[in-house]
Amino acid sequence: MRRVWIGLLVVAVLASVWYGVTRRSPAPPAPGGARGDSAGTGLKAVRLFFASPDGDSLVSETREILEQSNLHERVAALVAELDRGPRGGGVAALPAGTSVLHAYLDEGGGLTLDLSRAFEQGFRGGAMTEYAAVASLVRTLGANLPEVKRVLLVCGGAPLATLGGHVPLDQPFDVSEWL
């Protein structure tokens, strides 16, 4: 009888040891290295649009930036790059200091982009500058965020009728109209 109890005890100890070992074992690696590429941070080429020197059109510039994880960070990174200005032959189109306060994307692809007060307060110029600022934003967002179909610009959390009295901002811009 005593041997039986000792045998049961040994089996129980071995079973608990086995259970503990298997619980702590790491999961087998995913086949094909599927997770390998998502562990680090990747570089992503983005296309930025600035005004052409004569203000007639936009010129594009490609830069590689660190990939951002969510929509707000991606939008903010793009606007930050626009705010840094062109490295090539373009002209900065956004009022200096413009940044993203909030970015909200609805199910229909409508992006509400809440920009800092600098967007409105820093604006100087005429219709050409205003057109370039809007076109630069809409084209850059459209070119890099395919899920964005329309862009509504607001400022400091409030609607903005116009920036300088030439381009209406009360309605969202259809990205496809600016491509």
Added chain:
Amino acid sequence: MAPASGARALIARALRRLGPPLLALATLGVDGRAPRIGETLESAPTREVSGTTCVGANDLARLLRATKFWHPEVRKLILRAGPHRIQLTAEDPFVVVDDGTVALPAPVMPVGGELQVPVALADLLPRDSTLARLVFDPRRRVLVVAPPSGVLGSARVVVQEGRTRLVFEADRPEEVVVVSRARDHFRVRFGGFFSGSLPDALPAAALVQRIRPIGAAAGSAFEMAVSRQATGFRVVRDTRARRVVLEFTREPSSEFTAFAPEGPPGPRDLRVVVLDPGHGGRDAGVTAGGLVEKDLTLALARQLESEIGRRLRVRVVLTRTEDRDVPVEARAEIANRARADLVVSLHFDGFPNAAAGGATAYVPPATYSSAGFTGGAGSLTVLAWREAATRHAVESRALGEAILSSLELRGDGPILLRELLPYPLLGVDAPGLLLECATLTTRADRERVGGRAGMAELAETIADGIQAYQRNE
């Protein structure tokens, strides 16, 4: 990696797909001589590697908006674009796309430290909204990103038995809209980017005498001059064949739509001209070199008022006669109450670069994409009040062209016409435009309009344009 049998099936399917799409793409060749609508598509150059047309992996990642991950130990480059994952291996023709494997006609080759990928991959990638659609343009030897709205190909003209057909290859035939039914300005808007060419010359017997691309708020638009002999038109949208046929007929037929009634040729009936001096009050507008836009617009409006009054028997109404801020709604109300026959909102431009100069006119888009604005016989159209000016888009464009032409002739260019509903025309129910008469941030323009004589000359030039519009020249 997919199981071997699955991979073989995918490879076989991929190889079957390699032929026809490349042949089809040959029809997308861009004729460099032909006018193109919109801006150049995003593209990347290609190169020949061992007889295969390839694109650099960095460019490929850029076009696909993909994030790159390089694994040097296994010489694999992984591109992640949205939910898609593309695995390229150096010196290997097999590419893992999501859960499947596709075969390229040649291996991915490292050249100068960068992988070169056969452009045939473009046809093997998934077609969905999360991945940019790439098209190889064999004429320019570039890989281009097709816009989300698709591509519109070249127009082909067929003249047969009293009918003229214009045949367009279109990704989205269902989106074609006739936006103006007037014979002289017959306008059609298509969905998609026009990557084709227009015929250099139309046959003498054709009922369409001229066709040209025009600016469009969305897609691609064309204006045609249709012969007086044509009695009607129709649009055939063939979604299966991805083709749009515009057909014009000489013989009256119930299957065809009549053209818009044409006003009598000759001078336009102008009775009320509204001039809107931009800005005012706390809103100074552009200030440069001691000049202030709000003062210049008011001075110009007064000069123009007397100039127009001297030439034309019209009543001229100003939306402001002093230095005060007038809300945009009030300006529109003044114009509408006066029953304006045309509205000119006067402005002066400013831009941070001295290379900018000249005059720009902003007119309501003739191809406005508002819901319900579909035109066509018997259709009921609903238009938001703020967009009332788009009803007069064709006349507004004619006014813009007349004034800009006059400015250009006087050496006040360069000139630019933009189709964009401008803020000062919100709610205005009349032909009109926003005119940036000169660019104050440019010294040459400042010197030209800054003095009394310069302002008088500018008023004369704009009045010339309005007079040309009135004469319907």
